[in-house]
Amino acid sequence: MKNTPFWHEAAPPEDPSGAELPARCDAAIIGSGFTGLSAALTLAEAGRDVVVVESGPPGAGASTRNGGMIGWGHRVDLASLSKRYGAENARAILAEARMSLDFTTGLIERLGEDVRYRRTGRFLGASSQAKFEDLKRWAETEAPQLGMEVEVVSQERQHEHIATGLYKGGLHFRQHGGLHPALFHRALLNAARAAGVTVVDHTKVETLTGDAAAGFTLRTDRGEMAARDVIWAGNGYTGIGTFRDFASRLIPVPSTIIATEVLGANRVASLIPSGNMIVETLARHSYFRPDPWGERILWGGRASLNVLPEEESAKRLRRFMLSVFPDLEGAKLTHSWKGFVAFTFDGVPHIGRIGGVWHACGYNGSGVAMAPYLGHRLAERVISGEEGRTGFDAAPFSSPAFYRGNPWFLRGVELWYKLKDWRDTHRV
Ligand SMILES: Cc1cc2nc3c(=O)[nH]c(=O)nc-3n(C[C@H](O)[C@H](O)[C@H](O)COP(=O)(O)OP(=O)(O)OC[C@H]3O[C@@H](n4cnc5c(N)ncnc54)[C@H](O)[C@@H]3O)c2cc1C
Structure with missing residues (x-):
């Protein structure tokens, strides 16, 4: 890898x-x-x-x-x-x-x-029924004010975008894409x-x-x-x-991505039929997609808010990937990398x-x-x-008085995110 x-x-x-x-x-x-x-x-x-x-x-x-x-x-x-x-x-x-x-x-x-570049659309998967209701409310009230073309996708119709039982429906953003x-x-x-x-x-x-x-x-x-x-x-x-x-x-935060080996266009299309970009409501914040040739899955997320060795972050991302696509159990990984984003x-x-x-x-x-x-x-x-x-x-x-550029608080935030995700996935 x-x-x-x-x-x-x-x-x-x-x-x-x-x-x-x-x-x-x-x-x-x-x-x-x-x-x-x-x-x-x-x-x-x-x-x-x-x-x-x-x-x-x-x-x-x-x-x-x-x-x-x-x-x-x-x-x-x-x-x-x-x-x-x-x-x-x-x-x-x-x-x-x-x-x-x-x-x-x-x-x-x-x-x-x-x-x-392709305007593929983006699917946002809800981690619980309660999250789905929140998304639906947002799509009906806020999205139109912002000129967003958003479609509410029920769990029954979710398979048009993604082959998983993990999400409880979600939203489809038609104007989004990938490059x-x-x-x-x-x-x-x-x-x-x-x-x-x-x-x-x-x-x-x-x-x-x-x-x-x-x-x-x-x-x-x-x-x-x-x-x-x-x-x-x-x-x-x-x-x-x-x-x-x-x-x-x-606040510099690492973000990590893995790429699977070539799975072939048919297998990738069976997982993400519309070729969408995909994100989810969980705080672990997985974002994933077919590569631009539709042959592999690229999977990103917050393996951790702190820098991890590449092998460890790949292991965590792979676990997230299998929670959505268990069929990828045997798929090998070819790349694992990270970069830094800046939060405010x-x-x-x-x-x-x-x-x-x-x-x-x-x-x-x-x-x-x-x-x-x-x-x-x-x-x-x-x-x-x-x-x-x-x-x-x-x-x-703003620049808070307690902060000079060393994000010492990220360990606490990471724990809070884990608790949040546990609560979200156990909500009905
Ligand atoms: C893994 C990952 C996944 C992401 N996925 C998405 C996504 O799917 N969609 C999305 O919209 N955004 C995504 N982002 C965020 C997006 O990539 C960034 O917001 C964007 O690229 C920021 O561009 P930039 O030019 O501001 O910074 P960067 O591209 O980070 O450039 C900053 C540059 O400054 C240079 N530099 C720093 N200090 C010095 C110095 N002292 N002297 C000289 N050079 C210096 C660095 O070497 C670096 O090249 C992702 C980011 C990461 C890391």
């Missing part, structure tokens, strides 16, 4: 390019994932001299490691957001999700490369380079000094660069240290400027549509101010 992403088979990481760090640029972007490259593309197309600095190969982070599910990524509902930010702001925040999907599917079309994230990333990288962006790979930004008025100096392990504007696009890879303003606002304390992404440094981050595990979109909106703001404004502007990017 390889410990590298299945996605790297079709789009392997680039070898070190040896690209030199220029002495100065208009805009320096730290991080070459979807956020950084999308911002870079927009800035370069507006005539800016842009340098992306990346500590690994381009796309070393989550952008080439994710599940490739593209949809309306919000973890919070209208009611809880309204309580926090008021009903109007909450609606504006949630409306951004739809805009992100429209933007990113439009971007895919514009890039013109085959990134294996090959590393091919999408490569298409974005090609477009950014073609627009004139310089990507300096295998170069870690170690310190950042300066301010918005005087400009910034980036010190890296391969020299220094001056920049008028700086965008932080490190998301789940922020780490503790130099970028304290972001580390103290983002209010559950929504944030975009803006702190200490003069621009940022878009905190996608709470749903960044395939949102990260390219917010990278673009951020670049618009760098260029002209108002145009980049979003619904997220009403939400302050």
Whole structure:
């Protein structure tokens, strides 16, 4: 079993390019994932001299490691957001999700490369009858306000989407889909380079000094660069240290995925007949799908909220997989890998400027549509101010006093999730 992403088979990481760090640029972007490259593309197309600095190969982070599910990524509902930010702001925040999907599917079309994007739909499986009733209520009351095309699927009709007895019905989101994230990333990288962006790979930004008025100096392990504007696009890879303003606002959480051996199109279609992306209401948060060729099952989830050895996380994910598809007992695994997502304390992404440094981050595990979109909106703001404004502007990017970037509380949260799942699966 390889410990590298299945996605790297079709789009392997680039070898070190040896690209030199220029002495100065208009805009320096730290991080070459979807956020950084999308911002870079927009800035370069507006005539800016842009340098992306990346500590690994381009796309070393989550952008080439994710599940490739593209949809309306919000973890919070209208009611809880309204309580926090008021009903109007909450609606504006949630409306951004739809805009992100429209933007990113439009971007895919514009890039013109085959990134294996398909509007497959997504099925959300309810873990109990009570959860199913909650979903049904949500689909009838909240979804229409957000323009979501959601179908309530009873347990009797669930087999059209998935061959399992585990879920008690669920919801089908017609506008969602799937893609090959590393091919999408490569298409974005090609477009950014073609627009004139310089990507300096295998170069870690170690310190950042300066301010918005005087400009910034980036010190890296391969020299220094001056920049008028700086965008932080490190998301789940922020780490503790130099970028304290972001580390103290983002919670890095590992997410892991396994790939089965080739099962064949017929066997995969017998498990997931409509080729849907699939998620569930359980806090173990399994997300799974056929690979883009419909030959294997890719299974992701929270094997743990803490980093585990690859063998152990694969074992846990396999157990989740067998709880849904017991027929896969004999299937071998070929890949097991992880990446880091960034959660925020209010559950929504944030975009803006702190200490003069621009940022878009905190996608709470749903960044395939949102990260390219917010990278673009951020670049618009760098260029002209108002145009980049979003619904997220009403939400302050908070940094609680007890937190400096080390998520010591995740062990407690993990235990709480396990109890929650136990309760959910024992509810009628
Ligand atoms: C396993 C997994 C599954 C996921 N599945 C889905 C999914 O199915 N659907 C969905 O919508 N979202 C999913 N996500 C989330 C999604 O992948 C992310 O939200 C998105 O890719 C974030 O993009 P980004 O560009 O902001 O960050 P990243 O792609 O993580 O890029 C950050 C980059 O910054 C670089 N960096 C950090 N510090 C420095 C430094 N000091 N100097 C230079 N470079 C630095 C890192 O090396 C990294 O390449 C998943 C994530 C993971 C990990």
